Amino acid sequence: MKLKHVFSAGILLAFLGSAILAQQGQQGNRQGRGRGGQRQNRMEHRPGDLRIGQMAPTFELSSLDGKSKYDLLKMRGEKPVVLFFGSYT
Amino acid sequence: MEKMYQDYKDIVDFQLVYIKEAHAADSNWSVDYAKDLGITEHDNHLERCTAADMLFKDKALSIPFLVDDMKDAVNGAYKAFPDRIFLVRKDGRLAVAATRGPWGFSPALTQVATWLAEYRKNGKEPDLPKDAKEAGEDVRVVTKLEKRADSTDKAATKSADGEDG
Numbered sequence: 001m002k003l004k005h006v007f008s009a010g011i012l013l014a015f016l017g018s019a020i021l022a023q024q025g026q027q028g029n030r031q032g033r034g035r036g037g038q039r040q041n042r043m044e045h046r047p048g049d050l051r052i053g054q055m056a057p058t059f060e061l062s063s064l065d066g067k068s069k070y071d072l073l074k075m076r077g078e079k080p081v082v083l084f085f086g087s088y089t
Numbered sequence: 090m091e092k093m094y095q096d097y098k099d100i101v102d103f104q105l106v107y108i109k110e111a112h113a114a115d116s117n118w119s120v121d122y123a124k125d126l127g128i129t130e131h132d133n134h135l136e137r138c139t140a141a142d143m144l145f146k147d148k149a150l151s152i153p154f155l156v157d158d159m160k161d162a163v164n165g166a167y168k169a170f171p172d173r174i175f176l177v178r179k180d181g182r183l184a185v186a187a188t189r190g191p192w193g194f195s196p197a198l199t200q201v202a203t204w205l206a207e208y209r210k211n212g213k214e215p216d217l218p219k220d221a222k223e224a225g226e227d228v229r230v231v232t233k234l235e236k237r238a239d240s241t242d243k244a245a246t247k248s249a250d251g252e253d254g
Contacts, residue, residue, distance in 0.1 A: 045186075045188055046168075046189075048168065049168055049186070049188070049189070050167060050168065050175070050183060050186050051183070051186050051221075051222045052183050052184065052185065052186050052217065052218060052221045052222060053182055053183065053217050053218075053221030053222035053223065053224065054182065054183055054186075054222045054223070054224060054225045055181050055182055055183075055224050055225055055226065055227045055228065056175060056177040056181055056182070056183050057163075057166040057167065057228040057229070057230050058181070058227075058228070058229050058230065059162070059163045059166065059229070059230035059232050060232055060234065061106065061155040061156060061157065061158070061163060061232055061234065062155065062156055062234050062235065062236075062237075063153065063154065063155060063156075064107070064138060064141050064142065064145060064153075064154035064155070064156055065237070066138070066236055066237030069234060070104060070153075070155055072177070073229070075102055075177070075179075076179065076180070076181050077179055077180075078102075078179065079100065079101055079102045079179065080100075080101045080102070080176060080177060080178055080179055080184070080208065080214065081101070081102045081103070081104065081176070081177040082093075082101055082102070082103045082104070082174070082175070082176050082177075082201055082205075083104055083105075083106060083167075083174070083175045083176075083177065084090060084103070084104070084105040084106065084152070084172075084174055085105075085106045085108055085164065085167060085169035085170075085172055085173045085174070085175075086105065086106075086107070086108065086111075086169075086171070086172035086173075087107060087108055087109060087110045087111050087140065087141075087144070087171070087172070088110065088123075088126070088128055088140050088141075088143055088144040088147075089110045089111050089112035089113055089120060089122070089123040089126075089128055
């Protein structure tokens with residue numbers, strides 16, 4: 001009889017433990033800890049990132065051929081500007 | 090990107106800012122084609138220009154290129170590495186600000202295309218979304234303009250800190 005109680009308690013504890021672990025796993029995925037969550041986090045802005053509505057930092061850079069300069073500030077009031085940042089690789 | 094430039098270059102200014110390599114052959118994140126092309130981390134301005142030249146010619150691009158300085162000043166200000174897209178309104182505020190990296194690039198390209206189509210159709214810039222950030226500080230990035238070492242144009246030797254007048 002005593003052995004039967006111990007066995008039942010063991011099963012109950014195992015069930016409760018599984019339920020708790022499953023819940024923690026779901027919370028982890030929601031917080032981006034899972035494989036899919038990591039990808040979602042990559043899509044999010046990081047602290048300090050420029051956001052819609054903020055002023056775009058102005059700058060002056062040389063053109064590729066080195067023969068002219070471009071100043072983003074001079075485009076104010078003239079035209080919208082699309083900036084692509086990147087490299088070959 | 091090139092098609093977008095061709096479609097809207099009459100009403101919008103486009104610039105590709107060439108920044109440090111994302112997957113240079115001698116980096117921890119190297120890719121095979123970088124090794125094949127011999128593109129390594131840029132040690133100087135000419136190397137950066139040479140890599141940009143290769144992209145410009147190999148992909149038959151006509152979009153204007155700018156070259157970030159060797160301090161990566163503009164990249165740093167925009168937190169653009171490895172790649173990123175922004176759309177700047179005429180008032181200087183950002184209408185599109187992609188998340189950085191390839192995961193953000195394609196969605197932002199779609200956002201930009203939608204914005205441009207609306208701008209073309211209505212003849213005015215789309216309003217900023219209601220949840221847009223405040224304009225905030227107007228930041229000027231200090232860059233060091235360098236002359237291409239293989240350029241013969243003396244006019245290109247200028248500095249952004251006031252020496253060029």
